Amino acid sequence: MTMDRIPQALWLPVTQMKDLEEHPALRICSGKGIYVYNAKGKPYIDAISSWWTNIFGHANPRITHALAKQAAQLEHVLFAGVIHPPAEELARRLADLTPDELTKVFFAGDGASAVEIAMKMSYGYRRNTGQPEKRRFVGLSGGYHGETLGALSICGHDAFSDIYRPLMPDNISVTGPDCYRCPYDRTRTDCDAECFEPMERTLEERGREITAVFVEPLAQGAAGWRFYPPRYLHKLRECTRHHDIHLAFDEIAVGFGRLGTMFAMEQAGVTPDFVTLSKSITSGTLPLSVVMTTDAVYESFLGDFTELKAFMHSHTYMGNPLACAVANETLSMFEELNVLETNKPKYRHLADYAAQRFAGHRHVGEVRSLGFITCVELVADPGTRTPLDWKQRTGFRIFREALKRGALLRNLGDCIYFLPPYVITQDEITRLVDIAHAAMVEVLGE
Ligand SMILES: *Cc1c(COP(=O)(O)O)cnc(C)c1O
Numbered sequence: 001m002t003m004d005r006i007p008q009a010l011w012l013p014v015t016q017m018k019d020l021e022e023h024p025a026l027r028i029c030s031g032k033g034i035y036v037y038n039a040k041g042k043p044y045i046d047a048i049s050s051w052w053t054n055i056f057g058h059a060n061p062r063i064t065h066a067l068a069k070q071a072a073q074l075e076h077v078l079f080a081g082v083i084h085p086p087a088e089e090l091a092r093r094l095a096d097l098t099p100d101e102l103t104k105v106f107f108a109g110d111g112a113s114a115v116e117i118a119m120k121m122s123y124g125y126r127r128n129t130g131q132p133e134k135r136r137f138v139g140l141s142g143g144y145h146g147e148t149l150g151a152l153s154i155c156g157h158d159a160f161s162d163i164y165r166p167l168m169p170d171n172i173s174v175t176g177p178d179c180y181r182c183p184y185d186r187t188r189t190d191c192d193a194e195c196f197e198p199m200e201r202t203l204e205e206r207g208r209e210i211t212a213v214f215v216e217p218l219a220q221g222a223a224g225w226r227f228y229p230p231r232y233l234h235k236l237r238e239c240t241r242h243h244d245i246h247l248a249f250d251e252i253a254v255g256f257g258r259l260g261t262m263f264a265m266e267q268a269g270v271t272p273d274f275v276t277l278s279k280s281i282t283s284g285t286l287p288l289s290v291v292m293t294t295d296a297v298y299e300s301f302l303g304d305f306t307e308l309k310a311f312m313h314s315h316t317y318m319g320n321p322l323a324c325a326v327a328n329e330t331l332s333m334f335e336e337l338n339v340l341e342t343n344k345p346k347y348r349h350l351a352d353y354a355a356q357r358f359a360g361h362r363h364v365g366e367v368r369s370l371g372f373i374t375c376v377e378l379v380a381d382p383g384t385r386t387p388l389d390w391k392q393r394t395g396f397r398i399f400r401e402a403l404k405r406g407a408l409l410r411n412l413g414d415c416i417y418f419l420p421p422y423v424i425t426q427d428e429i430t431r432l433v434d435i436a437h438a439a440m441v442e443v444l445g446e
Contacts, residue, residue: 023400026408031058034424036408045432047402047409048419052221052253054284056333057423063283063326070325079107079319086324093331094292097262099271102292106311107319111252112146114276114289115214117313119150121297122212122246122274128300128309134211134245137169138202140176142223145214145250154214157222172206174199176220177228180366180377181385193231200239207243212274214248217264218370221253224415225375227368230268237270246297248274252289256280256330257340257422260347260371273297283330288323339422347372349426350418350433357437363388363444375417376436378444388414394443401439407432409439416440 005024006017012025026044028036034057035043036050046054056063070086077084091105106121108114119137126134139145139154146152152161153168156176161168175198179186184194203210217233220226240247249272254264258280261267265275274297278289303309333339351369358364358376365379378394380386388394395411402409409416409432416436420429 026403033057033059034421034428042406044403044406044408045424045428045435046421047407047432047436048417049280049421050284051279051410052258052419053279053282055256055280055339055422056283056330057421058284060283060423062333063285063329066325066329067285067322070322074321076317076320076322080314084319084321084324086321086328087319090324090327090331093328094277094290097331098275098292099265101271101294102275103295104293104298106291106293107324108289108291109287109315109317109320110146111250111276111278111289112148112151113315114252114278114291115145115151115154115250116148117291118214118248118274118276118293119154119212120313121291121293121301121311122248124311125246125297125300126211133209136206136209136211137171138174138199138210138213139171140174140199140215140220142176142178142220142226143214143216143250144220144222145216146252172202172210174202176215177232178226179228180226180368188227188229191229191231193229193235195228196232196235196239199236203239203243203245207245210243210245212246212248213240214250216253217249217251217268217270217272218259219254219264219373222412224377224412225368225370225373225417227370230270233268233270237272246273248272248276250276252276252278254371257334257343258371258373258419260340260343262334262340281330282323282326283333285326286320286323287317288320288327343372343422346422346424346426346429347374350374350420350429353430354418354433357433358440361440361444361446363394363440372422373417373419375415376440378414378416378440390414397443398436398439401442402435405435405438407435407439409436 006020029039030037034045036046037043094105137154141156143156145154149168153171156173177195179188249265251264255277273294275292282288301309301311351374354374355367358367363378365377365382365385367376380388395414399409399411
């Protein structure tokens with residue numbers, strides 16, 4: 001318990017630094033494939049893909065090569081009034097991969113900035129088209145869109161937002177879907193999304209002041225991987241159209257194959273007015289994010305320069321050529337390696353094996369899977385679905401036990417989940433699930 005367990009100058013994100021006295025930070029010195037290694041060379045399976053980014057493994061030779069090649073050609077150039085081949089190519093490819101209506105691609109650096117940009121574009125569109133009273137945004141309970149003040153104002157997580165509420169714009173939170181604790185007692189397959197009702201009511205009552213609704217389509221990540229059916233999004237699309245409200249899909253976590261399709265919007269069969277992308281777009285190599293939108297939004301900002309309608313927003317490193325080059329290589333790998341198909345048997349095995357291993361335990365409430373994500377929700381009592389006492393830190397203790405056994409499974413509260421790099425093999429999936437199960441039994445008993 002000495003002070004030198006706490007790094008002298010570092011301050012880590014979402015970490016109580018005092019905790020490190022008792023639970024020192026994991027120091028990672030290298031990575032290869034699905035593994036990251038400490039200084040002594042001990043491997044850890046990167047079970048959540050380094051915060052949902054890494055899809056083709058650490059130090060992937062194709063990605064590394066694309067990065068080195070671009071670095072030798074052009075590492076960076078300012079992006080206002082300047083273009084370069086990697087950004088041109090990436091914008092064109094993203095426009096080709098997404099529904100026809102999404103024609104315009106705006107680059108930024110991280111996910112939260114992309115969300116802020118989509119918010120500003122939506123409101124800018126209202127100003128430009130003479131509807132300035134439409135200035136509020138709607139987010140869902142459990143929703144997560146990043147932690148800068150604007151993005152945070154539409155998140156549904158009190159732990160992140162409560163103390164900063166006085167600093168934030170006054171936006172609207174609506175109770176969203178929660179299939180595990182569904183008050184209508186439906187299963188995900190037989191439901192008609194009755195849980196859309198609070199959203200319908202809000203849009204009905206306050207539609208005149210709302211410019212956009214932001215959702216994570218089909219899967220709310222930070223909420224503990226809550227999955228919900230496309231029907232909710234069908235209703236949301238219809239209702240937002242009816243009230244002249246933009247619909248924004250935050251696909252930062254789920255884009256690039258995570259839910260089984262390239263994007264969640266294809267699986268849902270819904271085209272939004274804005275899409276935000278990031279995380280896996282560079283295979284977890286460099287920060288890059290994207291906002292895609294429609295001609296209607298883009299054209300509202302067009303005009304003679306004296307009209308002062310240009311979209312006044314910039315970040316220094318936006319459109320960084322290195323990041324764009326690795327994103328282009330990522331897309332090439334999707335095309336050439338038939339990734340979406342080869343992933344299928346792997347994630348089926350993950351879902352089946354995790355269900356077999358975990359279901360039936362007296363503290364396992366639900367084992368749920370969608371695409372290449374499987375989440376085990378631990379509860380005090382599966383009968384009543386009562387959560388465990390958070391002060392017991394059950395999920396955290398399981399995470400620590402799994403580290404000892406060679407897996408880096410950062411828990412979300414009392415949800416233990418698997419979101420591995422796509423390059424993982426079926427045998428490695430089996431090992432990962434076994435490690436997590438052993439860690440759970442160590443903490444909670446058989
Ligand atoms: C991670 C994430 C963000 C924020 O991205 P950052 O790069 O961390 O700012 C926003 N939305 C969703 C759905 C995310 O998963």
